[in-house]
Amino acid sequence: MDIDRTNVIMSPLERRLNTISRHLIQGCFSDSTSIVASPAFYGASVFQNVAQAPEDPILGVTVAFNKDPSPLKLNLGVGAYRTEEGKPLVLNVVRRAEQLLVNDLYRKKEYLPITGLSDFNKLSAKLILGSESPAILENRLATAQCLSGTGSLRVGAEFLTKHYHQRTIYIPVPTWGNHPKIFMMAGLSVKTYRYYDPTTHGLNFKGLLEDLSAAPNGAIVLLHACAHNPTGVDPTQDQWEHIRQLIRSKNLLPFFDSAYQGFASGSLDTDAQSVRMFVADGGDCLVAQSYAKNMGLYGERVGALTIVCKTTDVARKVESQMKLVIRPMYSNPPIHGASIVTTILKDRNMFYEWKLELKAMADRIISMRRQLYDAVSARGTPGTWNHIIKQIGMFTFTGLNSKQVSFMTSEYHIYLTSDGRISMAGLSSDKVPHLADAIHAAVTSIA
Ligand code: KET
Numbered sequence: 001m002d003i004d005r006t007n008v009i010m011s012p013l014e015r016r017l018n019t020i021s022r023h024l025i026q027g028c029f030s031d032s033t034s035i036v037a038s039p040a041f042y043g044a045s046v047f048q049n050v051a052q053a054p055e056d057p058i059l060g061v062t063v064a065f066n067k068d069p070s071p072l073k074l075n076l077g078v079g080a081y082r083t084e085e086g087k088p089l090v091l092n093v094v095r096r097a098e099q100l101l102v103n104d105l106y107r108k109k110e111y112l113p114i115t116g117l118s119d120f121n122k123l124s125a126k127l128i129l130g131s132e133s134p135a136i137l138e139n140r141l142a143t144a145q146c147l148s149g150t151g152s153l154r155v156g157a158e159f160l161t162k163h164y165h166q167r168t169i170y171i172p173v174p175t176w177g178n179h180p181k182i183f184m185m186a187g188l189s190v191k192t193y194r195y196y197d198p199t200t201h202g203l204n205f206k207g208l209l210e211d212l213s214a215a216p217n218g219a220i221v222l223l224h225a226c227a228h229n230p231t232g233v234d235p236t237q238d239q240w241e242h243i244r245q246l247i248r249s250k251n252l253l254p255f256f257d258s259a260y261q262g263f264a265s266g267s268l269d270t271d272a273q274s275v276r277m278f279v280a281d282g283g284d285c286l287v288a289q290s291y292a293k294n295m296g297l298y299g300e301r302v303g304a305l306t307i308v309c310k311t312t313d314v315a316r317k318v319e320s321q322m323k324l325v326i327r328p329m330y331s332n333p334p335i336h337g338a339s340i341v342t343t344i345l346k347d348r349n350m351f352y353e354w355k356l357e358l359k360a361m362a363d364r365i366i367s368m369r370r371q372l373y374d375a376v377s378a379r380g381t382p383g384t385w386n387h388i389i390k391q392i393g394m395f396t397f398t399g400l401n402s403k404q405v406s407f408m409t410s411e412y413h414i415y416l417t418s419d420g421r422i423s424m425a426g427l428s429s430d431k432v433p434h435l436a437d438a439i440h441a442a443v444t445s446i447a
Pocket of ligand 1: 058059077078080148149150176178224229257259291292303
């Protein structure tokens with residue numbers, strides 16, 4: 001059967017029908033090889049030179065994990081909380097808030113304003129800065145609901161590229177792998193400051209101070225508000241004060257990433273101390289907040305960017321410019337997740353219930369640290385391991401190298417990022433012996 005009519009003059013409609021019928025016939029008849037292909041259909045794709053991209057270093061670990069058929073497999077890659085049964089957790093208070101939202105027949109699905117739900121913004125600023133914050137009392141801040149922590153960082157970075165005189169941002173070494181990409185894509189130039197000392201598994205405070213002292217005046221400095229990712233090492237209160245003084249004396253601009261408020265200590269207020277210390281001195285600062293971890297709203301993409309300014313007038317102008325960044329990017333943010341957060345934050349009982357559930361998550365992680373430390377110590381694994389209990393937040397930065405990590409994945413089906421970071425939130429008591437065996441075998445058999 002030959003329906004090729006390419007040598008016949010056809011109208012555009014006829015041509016389209018011709019192509020469709022070819023597809024249909026090809027699907028129906030095995031002897032359709034005699035059909036002559038149209039060059040546009042079978043020729044090289046205009047995208048044929050697109051290179052295969054590598055998987056993301058963190059989210060790609062989950063992709064590999066999902067492909068592994070082994071019943072032993074354990075995903076300690078992405079920072080996502082799991083229960084003792086190894087299951088993802090939706091907080092009870094979140095379920096309750098969702099129920100209220102679903103039952104409210106007056107709720108609409110209209111577009112939100114460009115900067116999102118106004119109550120959400122006020123409550124988010126209060127959560128991170130504290131209700132007595134001078135910036136809130138003096139109304140000199142601009143907050144926009146953004147697409148979780150990542151989106152808040154990106155909007156903040158785009159704003160800085162457009163409106164700030166210094167385009168260099170200093171990020172710690174190491175840091176969350178997405179930081180340099182977010183800032184570079186937004187047009188900032190990325191430099192680094194020393195943060196972690198692998199020999200002590202602690203803070204390289206001297207290196208940090210030296211590098212920030214050498215930064216050009218006005219440069220932007222990315223700071224993890226608490227539970228530094230991936231190291232789990234935070235400055236002490238005194239060290240924070242020292243850092244604050246240095247930053248202010250050089251007119252550096254602090255940009256806080258707060259992705260783990262409540263996860264480090266179990267207390268929302270304690271984990272916000274670093275940010276509050278900077279806001280208390282009256283200087284400018286930016287804060288990106290995420291509700292992915294502390295409310296377990298990972299896929300809802302709820303977060304906020306707050307820019308603290310020195311006067312109300314400046315803050316209003318800043319807000320107007322934030323809108324110009326957001327509008328062509330995604331127009332306005334989604335409504336559901338922010339409504340859940342708002343429902344919880346504005347109701348005294350629900351807020352209290354959330355704090356209890358958050359504390360329970362933080363406590364379970366702390367107990368995992370103790371259990372893993374005990375299990376590794378019991379095996380007499382060479383090296384020092386007390387950093388497992390000293391580090392805080394979701395992660396342990398084990399010190400395992402990439403070869404040891406590959407070994408643990410291939411031999412023990414344990415998935416973690418190649419820098420040796422373990423998500424303690426993904427671990428449960430029954431999996432601790434398997435993980436400790438894997439660490440022991442990796443350390444004793446691979447240098
Ligand atoms: N900041 C930090 C420090 C961070 O660890 C994450 C996520 C984010 C921001 C962004 O989270 P968001 O979901 O956009 O609110 N970190 C975990 C997940 C990821 O890589 O996306 C992680 O490190 O596993």
